[in-house]
Structures are given as C-alpha cells and as structure tokens.
Amino acid sequence: MKHVYIYADGSCRGNPGPGGWAALLRYQRREKEISGGEPDTTNNRMELMAAIEALASLKEACSIDFYTDSQYVQKGITLWLASWKKRNWRGSGNKPVKNADLWQKLDHETQRHQVKWHWVRGHSGHVENERVDLLAKKAIDLMLKKI
Numbered sequence: 001m002k003h004v005y006i007y008a009d010g011s012c013r014g015n016p017g018p019g020g021w022a023a024l025l026r027y028q029r030r031e032k033e034i035s036g037g038e039p040d041t042t043n044n045r046m047e048l049m050a051a052i053e054a055l056a057s058l059k060e061a062c063s064i065d066f067y068t069d070s071q072y073v074q075k076g077i078t079l080w081l082a083s084w085k086k087r088n089w090r091g092s093g094n095k096p097v098k099n100a101d102l103w104q105k106l107d108h109e110t111q112r113h114q115v116k117w118h119w120v121r122g123h124s125g126h127v128e129n130e131r132v133d134l135l136a137k138k139a140i141d142l143m144l145k146k147i
Helices: 043-056 071-086 100-110 127-146
Strands: 002-012 017-027 030-041 062-068 114-119
Touching: 002 043, 002 127, 017 043, 017 127, 030 043, 030 127, 043 062, 043 071, 043 100, 043 127, 071 100, 071 114
Parallel strands: 002 062, 062 114
Antiparallel strands: 002 017, 017 030
C-alpha cells in the first residue's frame, strides 16, 4: 500500500465570504498541488473541502498521514463523527450537525484509506502548512477573477 502525506488548508475572506481550499499530496519524491474556491462559503466548509478533494484525488487505497491546522476537521473526524453517525447526523442538544453534507463526503472518502490525522498549529512556520495556506488564498483570488 502506498504511503502518502497530505497537507490541507482552507481559507475564507469573511466568514461567510469568498473561500478557497488547497492540498499538497506527497508520495515519495513526487508532489501534487490541488486547489479550488467558492464565492460564498465558510472557513470550516473550505477546511472540509480541502480534505475531501485531497482524498478523492487518490486513485487507489493508500496509507495516509494527513496534516491539517483545523481542529474542527481533526477532532470532527477522529472524535465526533462516530457519535454523529449513531445519532443520524445530530449533535449535542439533538441539533443537526453543521456541514453534515461535507462530513458525509469526508467519511465516504476515508473509507478506502488508512488515515492518521495530525493537527498542526497554523501560522507557526510549518513549511507545508504555510504552503497550502498560501495556495488556498491564491485559490480565492483565482476564483474571484473568474466571476
């Protein structure tokens, strides 16, 4: 099974506002950057989209070390997801889980992989995290030029 390193980030100008997401995938000495944007979204949705799109871009099942600066994504997938699913996508107070559509997609994408989730502090000099942060911000600029 191939071992892939993924670094992902989302960004939003305003919350909600125009947003971008980006990911860096590294396998051995090869790297691939992916990114995209949406005109009206939230930061949490962009963080989730970065993870979803990164995993979806893999053509086969992989062992993955996944790095994110989003505690929302890291804790959501490792701590909260199982209980959300048991409670039919309801969280505390029996309220619907926010961004359930994207959590369901992320859950689907993780099924074929072995993923270890790692949280890194954002804007702390982590080279790959700084790189994808910049790519996500550039994705906003590119998307805004198109509309």
